[in-house]
Amino acid sequence: MSMKSTAIMIVGVGGQGTLLTSRILGHVAVSSGLDAKVSEVHGMSQRGGSVVTYVKMGEKIHSPLIEKGEADVLLCFEQLEALRWIDYAKKDARIIINDQQIDPMPVILGATKYPENIIPKISAEYGNVTVVPALRMAKECGNMKAVNVVMLGVLARQTEFGKEIWLDAIRQNVKPQFVEMNLKAFEAGYAH
Amino acid sequence: MKKLLLGNEAIARGVYEAGATVSSAYPGTPSTEISEYLATYPEIDAEWAPNEKVALEVAIGASYGGARSACAMKHVGLNVAADPLFTAAYTGVNGGLVIFVADDPGMHSSQNEQDTRLVAKAAKIPVLEPADSEECLSYTKEAFKLSEQFDTPVIVRLTTRVAHSQGLVEVGERETYERKPYVKDPGKYVMMPAMAQKRHVIVEKHFTEMAVLAETTIFNRIEAADSDIGVITSGISHQYAKEAFGEVNYLKIGLVHPLPTELIRTFAASVKTLYVIEELEPFIEDHCVRIGVHVAGKAMLPIIGEYSARLLRERIFGDTWEKQNTLTETAPGRPPVMCAGCPHRGLFFILKKLKLTVTGDIGCYTLASLPPLETLDTCVCMGASIGVSHGMEKAMGKDAMRKTVAVIGDSTFMHSGITGLINVVYNKGTSTTIILDNSITGMTGHQENPTTGRTLKGEKTKQVDLVKLCQAIGIDRVRVVDPFNLEETEKAVREEIAAEEPSVIITQRPCALLKTATFKGQLKINKEKCRNCKACKRIGCPAIVDRGDHMEMNIALCVGCHLCKNLCKFDAMEKVGE
Structure with missing residues (x-):
């Protein structure tokens, strides 16, 4: 299958499940016959730090990294992280933002304020922004931790890959006891 | 069938396919998953050792005992294992012995940015450097053969972006490797002065032979193009160079120690401008200088930190990047923190x-x-x-x-x-x-x-x-x-x-993320009782948020350790649901 290279950045906070999301995305690309590279972050930054993973897919991928102005998709699990990584989006990138706010330590300590109106500011600059109340949707599916798969569902709806490929990728990358809940979360995102 | 594998996962697969039966390691980012994946193979006796020195000694012993054995660590772990490493170069091996060392350019999770190639050079150990998951698997299998062929431990050097990136890999079958018999041989395995003096001669001889191999080995390959530019690279730098330079001539080095001489000279003679692209120390570049080949390298590229295709474009071609939005607000930093409920x-x-x-x-x-x-x-x-x-x-x-x-x-x-x-x-x-x-x-x-x-x-x-x-x-x-x-x-x-x-x-007290961790139940802050004295803030819990005029509990994060409850003089911390 020939296809233009696509660069997807997933940004969030350590513990939000960016790693699993990137693995599912990589799986979707490969089962569609594409080359793919998925760059992960392990170790220290997983402890509540800012976390970014890269997924690149296309005919042949060399560097696993995505750089400023190169992302076709910016999948943001948290508002402040959307602001932090916004320069990485192409001008016409699909930007999908979970409207959740997680305060970083400098804000918790009162040393600085959480920036206001992040979503309107980004929407004023970029034409293709989708806002998702993913935390609420995940809760409705029975697990707050399913934010990542809700977001994946939203993205899936905006791509050319068939839905069955996504469902299959989830089944193969999620622990058996969590498959049902994650499929539900995916459907919720897909219907958004 | 091709599968998407993490670099570290592909390494483990390579160890498995090479027929190895023993591995020992101490965890260290970005090398940890190698052992975790090795542990999933019933055929491999995979251990955590208390430290890297013990891990390498175990792997050396397994090799003497005739098994193919593996050892994995992060770059600073190799310092701990340096003592056995330097002398294992002299004793050589029986079964193949491969040491996987993961460097961390950019220090994502490390206290320094040392370059394993320099340690390997000092220790007289050959080094292979894969550039993606596919090479992680194929190089690993070849490394065991190289180890046995030249009677030496072999280092496979990784960097964070290779170890922690997934790429497509063709997985194969496990080779049947028959354990070699152990034969008592104090001249080879007991390194007292009289024996070591003889072994050092053999090490030098093997290294000279490996340098000859470096000229023709499949690990070092030329990718020719219709261009007068040449680029010498290895590892992840090769991927960045491919994106930055496009269709030019490449000499991709897979065996980074010892390096080829005639191959580099011939390649240099075929191009007008020659670059060496390598993260961290000028290892290949210094070799080029020593053999009289003029290259452009660290004069324009940093010794510090990670590279990327953009960094190469900017430093070499003077490309610039223009910000595509008018957002000027700086996002507050989000450093890693101790988890809520951390003991x-x-x-x-x-x-x-x-x-x-x-x-x-x-x-x-x-x-x-x-x-x-x-x-x-x-x-x-x-x-x-x-x-x-x-x-x-x-x-x-x-x-x-x-x-x-x-x-x-x-x-x-x-x-x-x-x-x-x-x-x-x-x-x-x-x-x-x-x-x-x-x-x-x-x-x-x-x-x-x-x-x-x-x-x-x-x-x-x-x-x-x-x-x-x-x-x-x-x-x-x-x-x-x-x-x-x-x-x-x-x-x-x-x-x-x-x-x-x-x-x-x-x-x-167990780590808050362990299943065995027990807590007393989530807390909320009673606004009527809270006097906003901010005493609870002093413990730096990510669940307690200072809203200026009041304190707030983030229910999504609180696990119920009740540490903050001890600090509240006004009894404002109350259990959720009470």
Whole structure:
């Protein structure tokens, strides 16, 4: 299958499940016959730090990294992280933002304020922004931790890959006891 | 069939396919998953060792015993394993021995940015460097053959972006490798001067032969194009160069030590402009200079940090990047923090309150150096906390120890803290060491260690008794406290630092992310009772948020450790649902 290279950045906070999301995305690309590279972050930054993973897919991928102005998709699990990584989006990138706010330590300590109106500011600059109340949707599916798969569902709806490929990728990358809940979360995102 | 595999996962697959049966390692980002994946193969006896030196010695022993064996560590782990490494180069191997060393350019999770190629050069060990997951698997299999062919351990050098990127890999079948018989051979395996003098000659001979191999090996390949530009690269730099330079001539080096000479000269002669693209030290570049080949490299590219395709375009072609939006607001930083419910938090709160000098170590608790706890004074390397505090006592006198403690995690204490503690006793020190026993190796993502009672494969095993161990080496004052009990912890710290003899406090409570961690139930802040005194904020819990005019509990994060409840004088912390 020939296809233009696509660069997807997933940004969030350590513990939000960016790693699993990137693995599912990589799986979707490969089962569609594409080359793919998925760059992960392990170790220290997983402890509540800012976390970014890269997924690149296309005919042949060399560097696993995505750089400023190169992302076709910016999948943001948290508002402040959307602001932090916004320069990485192409001008016409699909930007999908979970409207959740997680305060970083400098804000918790009162040393600085959480920036206001992040979503309107980004929407004023970029034409293709989708806002998702993913935390609420995940809760409705029975697990707050399913934010990542809700977001994946939203993205899936905006791509050319068939839905069955996504469902299959989830089944193969999620622990058996969590498959049902994650499929539900995916459907919720897909219907958004 | 091609599968998407993490670099580290592909390494493990390669070890499996090569027919290896033994592996030993100590966890360290970005190398940890190699062992975790190895442990999933029933055919491989995979172990966590207490440190990298022991791990390498085990792998060396397995090799002498005729098995193909593997050993994995991060770059700084190779320093710990340097002693066996340098002499294993002399003894050589029986079954193939491959050491996987993961460097961390950019220091995503490390205390320094050293380049393993230079250590390998000093140790006279050949080095292979894969550039993606596919090469992780194929190079690993070839590394075992190379090891046996030249009677030497082989290092496979990884960097973070290779170890922690997934790429497509063609997986194969496991080779049937028949264990070689062990034959007593003191001339080869006993490195006393008379034997070592003979072995060194053999090492040099093998290295000369490998340098010849480097000229023709499939690891070093030319990708020719219709261009007068040539680029010499290896590892992940090759991927960045391919994106930045496009269709030019490449000499991709896979065997980075020893390097080819004639191949480089021939390649250089075929192009007008020659670049060397390599992260960290000018290893290939220095070799080019030595053999009289002029290259452009570190004069325009940094020694510090990671590369990327953009960095190459900017530094080499002068490309610039224009910001595509008018957003000028800086996003507040989001440094990693101790998790909500972390057992370390209570201890560091007390250490800060007592205004102690705290010599630190490597682990999650190193995060105590960041606001608001800001408690650590030093952090050098694994196990250093105890030696450093003892050195301070020698320099500053006994009185300094009445205001000083060393802090070290359970796994780090097993790794290299025990010898430091023996030294304190032996040399009549009076320092206090606090062992933070959270029942797991935390920072690298939950690995078992000799204090946890489980092996890498999850099997039950004997558990080191920390109290008895400390007593056995001569510590008469050993006590165990619960770090969530602030009163008890403060009392213990005050009493032990006051004592003019060596002492150990073991703070025992499982990591908040372990299934065995128990909590009392989530808390909320009663706005009627809260006087906004902000006392609860001092513990630096990510669940407690300062909203200026009031404090707020983030229910999504609170696990119910109730540490904050101890600090609230107004009884405003209430259990959710009560």
